[in-house]
Structure formats: C-alpha cells, structure tokens
Amino acid sequence: MISVENISKSFGEVTAVDNVSLQAPDGKITALLGANGAGKTTSMRMIYALIKPEGGQVLVDGINTHEDPVAARARMGVLPDARGLYKRLTARENIVYFGRLQGMKEAKIKERCEELVDRLGMGAFIDRKTEGFSQGQRVKVAIARALIHDPQNILLDEPTNGLDVMSTRAIRRFLKEQRSLGKCILFSSHVMQEVSAVCDEITIIDGGRIVASGSEDQLRDKTGSENLEDAFVSLVGGEKVV
Template sequence: MIRIEHLAKSFSAPAGGKVSGKVGDRIRLALKRSPLRIVHAARDVNLHAPDGHITGLLGPNGAGKTTTLRMLAGLIPADAGRIGVDGIDVIAEPRAALARMGVLSDARGLYPRLTARENIVYYGRLQGMERDAANARAEALAAMFEMRTLLDRRTEGFSQGERMKTALARALVHDPVNIVLDEPTNGLDVLATRALRESLRWLRTAEGGAKCIVFSTHIMQEVERLCDSVVVVAHGRTVATGTVPELLAQTGEQDFEEAFVKLAFAEEQAQQVADA
C-alpha cells in the first residue's frame, strides 16, 4: 500500500533568456544573467493506492506526476508532506521503503553492454539477493513476459518494447509488493502496450501477488482500460480522486476525456470565462 499526503516540492530555475554556446556554459551563463524564479512542481498531492489495485496518476504534461513519483522513489527529497509505503515513512526510512518497491522510470536506464539477464541479476544483487536466486528469478520473469529469447542478448539495440520488458523484469526481480511506473507506455507500439497492460492486470491478482501498482500517464484510454481508481493532478495539486464512473458522475460528462479536461483545466477555463 502506498499513501501520499500533502506532498510539495519547489525548485529554483532561471527566469528565462536564451544563451548560446556549449551546454555547460549556457547553464552557467543563464544562472548568472537571469534572476531565479520558484517552480512549484508539486503543491499538494494526495494519493492512496491499496494492494491488489491499479491506481492511475493522470495529468497533463507539467502537472507534477514525474516529480511526485521521484519523491516516492526517494530520488529527490520532498519539501513537505508524507510518503508511506506499507506503513514505512520514505523520508525517515528510505532504504526500508525502497526495498518494498519496484520502480520503472520513464528513462529505462539499461546498461547497453550487459545482456538482459545481466541487467536483471545485477539489480537483484543490489537488492541483496544471492546470485543464484536472482538468476532463477530472471528466468521466471522472462517466462512471464515472454522474453526468454532476449535474456542472453545485449540490450544495446533493443526495441522500445524489448527495453520495457527488460526494465520491468529488473524492477520486479526482488518481488516487491509495490510497483511504481512512470509513463510506462511511452514509445511503445500497440502490441508492446497490450503486453504491458496484460502483465499489470495479472500482477494485481492474487495469483500475481496482489501488487499495489501506481503508474503515471497523460493518456485517458490507458486509465479507462486499466485502472481501478484515478488520481487527477493539475498544477501540482490533486484535483480529483475516484473510479472512472465516479469522475464521470462528478463532472456530469459521459466521455472521460471531457471529464478530464473539466477537472484538470478548471483554472484555465475559469480564466477564459473571466476574460470573455
């Protein structure tokens, strides 16, 4: 189970202005020449994801989804709020909390010179597994994701679908109770997306371990087809929570895309009315 309460995170960034030159020089010059502004990536994000349940974190680009999941994974510290994983405080006890999570980031982050098996086993070893146990788990996951022919190939040159399968197997090698996926279908073709969807559906069942699954997306169709509940975020805040039928009822819409627009862009719509 994952619970996020009143999560907030801000960053300092240059106020603007383009600077030519090399990347490092450009960044340094921008910092020197531009006043800093505060970017509120997350202002008040709340989420409750139970076991045996798929929870979608839905929002437009820039809504704070990736920042929220990075804080959940312990990659960046939160400014305020609480993150609990199976009752363990991620901020106070990050190692214990992370041991109960499998995280698949948008950047798959595979080592290209290693085979799929080596990537999976290496991550298992980082999680404290014995080599034989990690290798056996890699075999089992390869069977689950129909990727046995990939196991002993270097990941360099893998397709997006093959990279996704390998990265997901790596995230699950230590059999975590909680699975966190950031935009998992980015770059995937139709068949790879369907395979991922079927895998996630199985993982939430009792046979699959009744996993707690949280994934971020900006694609409404994914949410409708896959999620048990939805958390809608906009401008760094949770603006709505519920099942798809509940959100449709809340907005009075019959089409989920229309419901999402009404929920996620309420501020913009109100401003348009005020300006009219």
C-alpha cells in the first residue's frame, strides 16, 4: 500500500512535479498515466525515495520514505527508468547481487531466483553473461532482481517500453499474477492500451499535476468519451498545437 500526499519537486526554475497525491492500494494495479515529460519519472523517483520531495510525504505500508528510506526500500521492488545490468556478470549473478544487498539468506535467494526464472521464462539465458541480451531479456532480468526479495509493493517505470508483443504479454501476465497474490502494484506509462489492458486504477498526470483519477470506466463517463485515449486527451486539455 502506497500513499502519496502532496509531493512537489522543482529543478531550478522548472517545477517538474506540483502537489501530487495518489493512492495505490494492495491487490490492485494502479497506473500513473501521462505524456512524455508530464512528471512521471520524477514522481516515481520521489515515491521510491531516490530523491527528496519538497514538502509532502510518501508512506509505504505506513513507513515514511524520507524518515526511514532503508526500511521503506526493503518493502519496495522497483524497476526504475534506468535499468542497466552488469554485462560482465551473468543474469543470475545480477539477480543474486541484489538479493544479497536486500539482506536475504543465500538459500532463500536461490529458491526465489528459481521461482522468478520460472515465472518470467528466463531459463534459456539465466546463466549467460548479460552482454548482448535483447531488450526483452534485459527487462526480465531487471524485474527479477528488483523483486528478488518478494516485496509487498511493486513499482515500475514504463515497464514495457521498447518491448515486443511476446515480452509485453509475459510481463503483463506476471503483473496480474502478482496482483492476485495481493501485492500493491504502481506503474507509470504513457501507453493507453497498456494501461487499459492491465490497470484497475488510473491517475492521470499532466504538467506535473494530477488532473484526474479513477477506474477506466469512471474516467470515460466523466468525459463522455468512448475510449481511454479520448478521455485522456480531453482531461489534459485537448490536443495542443505543437
């Protein structure tokens, strides 16, 4: 369960995120939907306690992320925008490294690693060095290392960016599985079909501000639109002339 209350962030003169609040309950997939540059990544970085918000607070299972970032991070599994792997290590070594940093026991790491190999379909490449991995293989390894400690809260920044259909479907299936296990999943995206396909709750961000939130149906009713894309365009103030 993640609850974000009135966080803001500016870089110099530019206000990237302005007074953002949102709720991501357990057992649901919540989307942070917005165009490129709308403030998704900055918001996510504040939520997973990489950077400090100017005012407001983030609670992860009731833990304030800036009072106790170490404890909060132990309850989160994050796939950030940056998802570089260590290319001179094998996929398994990459995952085990993060398991150890999570403070897990060796036996537990091994067991959990096998489970993730299975669930994400990584059997073919788990013991290969990650140099030359395809985009899909890389994302799977990045997700596995982020979730090695089986966290209650899963945060993903544009998880299917640049992936082909098969990989995208594998990841969607995996997220739905996690939802059925009662996990809290928050993910940011700019892809309507994606959000439409997997998310229960949608929060729309534009220009660093939250403009609407609710289920897909609620958003469509509110704007009288036929699909999420039209609802989104109408909510962010129409098609801007570029």
